[in-house]
Amino acid sequence: MTSYLLFVVLPYAALAIFLIGSIYRYRSNEFSVSSISSQFLEGRKLFWGSQPFHWGLFILFFGHLIAFLFPSAVIAWNGQPVRLLILEIAAFTFGLSALFGLFLLIYRRLTTRRIQIVTSKMDLVVYAVLLTQIISGLLVAYHSRWGSSWFAAFLTPYLRSIFVFDPQIEAISSVTSLSLKVHVVSAFTLIGIIPFTRFVHFLVYPVDYLWRSYQQVIWNWSRKHIRTSRKHSEGYKSTNN
Amino acid sequence: MDVRSQVSMVFHLDKCIGCHTCSIACKNIWTDRKGAEYMWWNNVETKPGTGYPTKWEDQEIYKGGWEKNGDTVSLKGAGKFRGLKNIFHNPHLPVLDDYYEPWTYKYQDLFTAPEGDDQPTARPVSLVTGEHMDVQSGPNWDDDLGGSPDYARQDVNLNQLSEAEREAMFQLERMTFHYLPRICNHCLNPACVASCPSGALYKRGEDGIVLINQERCRAWRMCVTACPYKKSYYNWHTGKSEKCILCYPRLESGQAPACFHSCVGRIRYLGVLLYDADKIEQAASAPDDRLVDAQMDIYLDPFDPEVIKQARLNGVADSTIIAAQKSPVYKFVKLWKLALPLHPEFRTLPNLFYVPALLPTMATVANGVYDSTSKSLWNGVESNRLPMKYLASLFSAGDTGKVTEVMKRLMAVRLHRRGVTVGDLNSAEISQALKEVQMDGSTADEIFRLTSLATFDERFVIPPAHREESIEMLESTADVKGNTGFGFKRKPERGL
Ligand code: SF4
Ligand code: SF4
Numbered sequence: 225m226t227s228y229l230l231f232v233v234l235p236y237a238a239l240a241i242f243l244i245g246s247i248y249r250y251r252s253n254e255f256s257v258s259s260i261s262s263q264f265l266e267g268r269k270l271f272w273g274s275q276p277f278h279w280g281l282f283i284l285f286f287g288h289l290i291a292f293l294f295p296s297a298v299i300a301w302n303g304q305p306v307r308l309l310i311l312e313i314a315a316f317t318f319g320l321s322a323l324f325g326l327f328l329l330i331y332r333r334l335t336t337r338r339i340q341i342v343t344s345k346m347d348l349v350v351y352a353v354l355l356t357q358i359i360s361g362l363l364v365a366y367h368s369r370w371g372s373s374w375f376a377a378f379l380t381p382y383l384r385s386i387f388v389f390d391p392q393i394e395a396i397s398s399v400t401s402l403s404l405k406v407h408v409v410s411a412f413t414l415i416g417i418i419p420f421t422r423f424v425h426f427l428v429y430p431v432d433y434l435w436r437s438y439q440q441v442i443w444n445w446s447r448k449h450i451r452t453s454r455k456h457s458e459g460y461k462s463t464n465n
Numbered sequence: 466m467d468v469r470s471q472v473s474m475v476f477h478l479d480k481c482i483g484c485h486t487c488s489i490a491c492k493n494i495w496t497d498r499k500g501a502e503y504m505w506w507n508n509v510e511t512k513p514g515t516g517y518p519t520k521w522e523d524q525e526i527y528k529g530g531w532e533k534n535g536d537t538v539s540l541k542g543a544g545k546f547r548g549l550k551n552i553f554h555n556p557h558l559p560v561l562d563d564y565y566e567p568w569t570y571k572y573q574d575l576f577t578a579p580e581g582d583d584q585p586t587a588r589p590v591s592l593v594t595g596e597h598m599d600v601q602s603g604p605n606w607d608d609d610l611g612g613s614p615d616y617a618r619q620d621v622n623l624n625q626l627s628e629a630e631r632e633a634m635f636q637l638e639r640m641t642f643h644y645l646p647r648i649c650n651h652c653l654n655p656a657c658v659a660s661c662p663s664g665a666l667y668k669r670g671e672d673g674i675v676l677i678n679q680e681r682c683r684a685w686r687m688c689v690t691a692c693p694y695k696k697s698y699y700n701w702h703t704g705k706s707e708k709c710i711l712c713y714p715r716l717e718s719g720q721a722p723a724c725f726h727s728c729v730g731r732i733r734y735l736g737v738l739l740y741d742a743d744k745i746e747q748a749a750s751a752p753d754d755r756l757v758d759a760q761m762d763i764y765l766d767p768f769d770p771e772v773i774k775q776a777r778l779n780g781v782a783d784s785t786i787i788a789a790q791k792s793p794v795y796k797f798v799k800l801w802k803l804a805l806p807l808h809p810e811f812r813t814l815p816n817l818f819y820v821p822a823l824l825p826t827m828a829t830v831a832n833g834v835y836d837s838t839s840k841s842l843w844n845g846v847e848s849n850r851l852p853m854k855y856l857a858s859l860f861s862a863g864d865t866g867k868v869t870e871v872m873k874r875l876m877a878v879r880l881h882r883r884g885v886t887v888g889d890l891n892s893a894e895i896s897q898a899l900k901e902v903q904m905d906g907s908t909a910d911e912i913f914r915l916t917s918l919a920t921f922d923e924r925f926v927i928p929p930a931h932r933e934e935s936i937e938m939l940e941s942t943a944d945v946k947g948n949t950g951f952g953f954k955r956k957p958e959r960g961l
Contacts, residue, residue, distance in 0.1 A: 254680040260704030261684040265593070267560045278553040337594050338561070342701065428683050430552075430662035434545055438659035443670030443780075 227397035230409050235386050238416030245419025246427060259425035265338040273332055277325025280318040284361075287315055288375075292383055295376035302373045311372050316365050323358045326351070346421045353417065356410040363403035379408075467742040468765060468776040470785050470928065471653065471673035472711065472735065473816035474725075475797045475804045476646055477916060479823055479875075480732040483644040485509050485605065487724035487733075491648075494723050495710070500702025502567035502592045505604050506709035507724040509646045512859070513620035513634075513851075514607040516645075518563040521695040522621045522808065528557040530656050530693030530811030531749060538750045538812050543660035543691040552662065557690045561701070565602045567592040593701070610642050617642070622858035630852055641850040643822035645859075646732070648724060649696040649709035650807070650815030651675050653740065653763065654749040657708070660691030665706075671785075672737075672928070673816065674711045682706055693811035717930035725925060734915075736792025736926040737785055738799075738816070739765045739776055749812045753862045756809040763814070764799055767792070788928035793915055794818065801912055803871055805860035821856055821868060823849075823875045846872035874902045878916075881909040 250257055263270050291298050302308040330351050333339050365371045378395060385392040399405060418424060491507040510516040524530055528542025540547070542557040570587035578585030591598040607616035613635070623631055633639065655675050658666040665681035666688055668674070677688070677697070682705040688697040689706060697708040712722035720726065725733040740763045751759035765772045767789035776786055789795065797804040797820060804818035823846070846869060847853065853865040861867035877898040884895045899909065915923065
C-alpha cells in the first residue's frame with residue numbers, strides 16, 4: 225500500500241502538478257518566473273556555492289537523462305571495468321561538488337543579513353528537498369554499486385512504465401536500500417514543487433539565446449523585410465501582430 | 466538605405482548647474498520602490514570624479530560594451546558563450562556596494578524620543594536590511610569635487626594624462642569641474658539588448674527606445690554587465706532588471722521626459738534623428754580614430770528627398786519626418802557639429818550627445834600670482850582649465866582634434882555674441898574666429914538662440930506617437946472597448 229502511494233500515486237500527482245502548475249504560473253504570472261538571483265546583494269560567497277552546485281547538478285541531470293533515454297548504451301559503456309569506474313567516479317565527484325556547493329549556499333543564505341531579507345519560506349523547502357536528494361543520491365552511489373548499471377537496468381524500466389501509464393512497481397518496492405527509496409521519492413517531490421518555488425527558473429534556461437540574433441528590434445506595425453531579417457544589428461520579427 | 470527614426474538627446478554641459486532636479490524628478494516617478502531605491506536612471510556626476518557606480522567608465526573592471534573584433538564587434542564581458550557560461554555566477558557583475566547602500570532616517574524617533582538632556586536624532590537605517598547603518602557613500606558622494614584625492618584623482622579619464630598634466634590640473638587655483646548628467650543613451654547598437662540571454666530587452670522600432678520586458682526578464686543579470694554606461698540596474702527585490710524608459714508613456718502623449726521637463730538649467734534637448742540602420746555594424750566596428758565620424762555618418766539629412774522617400778517606404782510617419790526636420794538634436798549634432806557622444810569607444814553608438822563645457826579660461830596662475838589680464842579675452846581653447854586630453858577621453862575616444870574643434874566653434878559663438886552685445890572686441894578677431902571654424906554670423910546667432918533663449922517647444926520636438934495605429938495592430942478595437950482598462954488582463958466578469 226505504502227509502495228503504491230509512494231511509487232504510483234506520488235509520481236503521477238507530482239507530474240500532474242508540475243505540468244499544470246508550471247504552465248499555469250507561466251501563463252498567468254510570467255513576471256514571477258525568474259531565477260531571482262541574489263548575486264547583486266552578495267557575490268563572493270555565491271561564487272563558491274553557486275558554481276559547484278549548479279555545474280554539479282547540471283551534469284548529473286544529463287547523466288540521469290541519458291540513463292533514462294539510452295539505458296542500453298550506458299550498460300554497453302559499463303561493459304569494461306575501466307569505463308565503469310570512470311563514469312562512477314565522475315558522477316560521484318559531481319554529486320560531491322553539488323553537495324559542497326549546496327552547503328555553502330545554505331550557509332550563505334542563513335548567515336548573510338542581506339540575503340536573509342530576500343529568503344522566502346519556500347527557499348527553505350527547496351533546500352530541504354535538495355539536501356535529501358543529493359545526500360540520498362550519494363549514499364546510493366556509495367552503497368549500492370554500481371549505480372549507473374542498475375539504474376539503466378532496473379530504474380529505467382520502472383520510470384518508463386510510469387510514462388507509458390502502466391506502472392510496474394514490483395521491482396522498486398522490493399528494494400531494501402532505504403536511500404534509494406528516499407532518492408526516488410524526493411525526486412518526485414522535487415518535481416511536484418517546481419511550480420511553487422524558484423525551481424521554475426530551470427524551465428526557462430535560455431538555450432534559444434544560442435541561435436537568436438544579437439539585436440532585437442520590435443515594431444508595432446508591419447514593415448517589410450527588415451522585420452524578418454536575422455542579420456546582426458538588423459530587425460527581428462515581432463510576435464505581437 | 467534602411468531609414469529608421471530615433472528619439473535622441475543633447476545635453477549642453479555649459480548650462481548644467483548640478484542641481485539634481487532631473488534625478489529627483491525621475492526618482493519620484495519611477496524608482497521610489499522597494500528594490501529600486503539605489504537606482505538612479507538619471508544621475509548627475511561631477512567630472513573629474515569616479516561617478517556612479519564607482520569607476521563605471523573603467524571597463525577593465527566592469528567589462529561593459531563592445532570590443533572591435535576584426536570587421537565586426539563582440540561583447541566584452543557577455544555574449545552567447547560567455548553569457549551562458551557565467552549564468553550561475555557573473556564575475557563582472559557590479560554589486561550593491563559598487564553603487565551604494567540606500568538608506569533613510571528614523572524620523573519618527575524625533576517625535577517619540579523620551580524627554581532627556583540630549584537632542585533626539587534620526588539615525589540612518591538601511592533600506593535593504595532595515596538596520597542601523599553608517600552611511601559610507603551615496604550616488605553623488607563626490608559632488609563638487611568633495612573628497613578629491615579619493616574621487617577626482619581616481620577618475621579613469623586621467624589615465625590619458627601625464628603626471629605633470631595631472632598635477633597642473635589639480636593645482637588649487639586652476640582646479641575646475643563640470644557636471645555630467647547621465648541617462649540611458651538608447652543606443653543604436655545596444656550592448657544590453659545583445660547580452661540578454663532570455664531576449665527580454667529590445668529596441669522599439671518606431672522611436673528607438675530601449676526597454677526591458679519585465680515579464681520576460683529572468684534575472685540572468687547580463688545586461689547590467691554589458692551596458693558600459695551602467696544604465697541597466699538589477700532590482701534585488703523583484704528579481705528583474707530595470708532601466709530608463711525615456712518616459713515613453715509621457716513621450717507617447719506628447720510630453721517631454723520628466724528629467725527633460727524639470728531641468729532647471731534647461732540644458733536638455735530632445736528630437737528625432739533619422740539614421741541608416743544598414744550602417745550600424747560598420748560604424749560600430751570603425752577604428753578608434755574614425756568612431757565619431759562613422760557614427761555621424763549614420764545620421765541622415767531629413768531634408769534630402771531621397772532620405773524622405775526611403776523613410777516613407779520604411780513606414781516612418783510623415784509627422785516623424787517633420788519632427789526630424791525641426792529637431793534641435795539634428796542641429797546641434799549634425800549641422801553645427803557642437804555635440805559629441807559620451808565614450809564612443811564603448812561602441813554602442815549612444816544617442817545622447819553632449820556639448821562640452823567651455824570652462825572659463827580667463828585667469829592664469831604665474832608664479833603663484835593670480836593673473837586675470839590676458840592677451841585675448843578667453844585665452845583660446847588650448848589653455849582650457851580642463852586639458853583637451855581629458856575631454857577627448859570623455860567625448861571622442863581620445864581624439865583631441867575633435868574636441869578642440871568643437872571648443873573652437875563654441876568659442877567663436879561666444880566671441881561673436883560678445884561683439885554684438887558688449888562690442889569691446891575688435892571685429893578682425895571675431896571674424897577670424899568665425900572663419901577658422903567656417904561659421905557665419907547668422908549661424909552663430911542661431912546657435913546662441915537655441916542655446917540660451919529656446920522655448921519649451923524648440924527644445925523638445927516630440928514626434929507624435931500614432932498610438933491609434935498601434936492599438937489597432939495590437940488588439941482588436943472591438944475588444945478594447947469592453948476591457949477593464951490599463952493594467953488588467955481579464956475581462957470585468959462577475960465572479961461566482
Ligand atoms: S546606454 Fe546601456 S542600457 Fe542604455 S541602450 Fe545603451 S547599452 Fe543599453
Ligand atoms: S536638472 Fe538640469 S541643470 Fe539640474 S543637474 Fe539636472 S541636467 Fe543639470
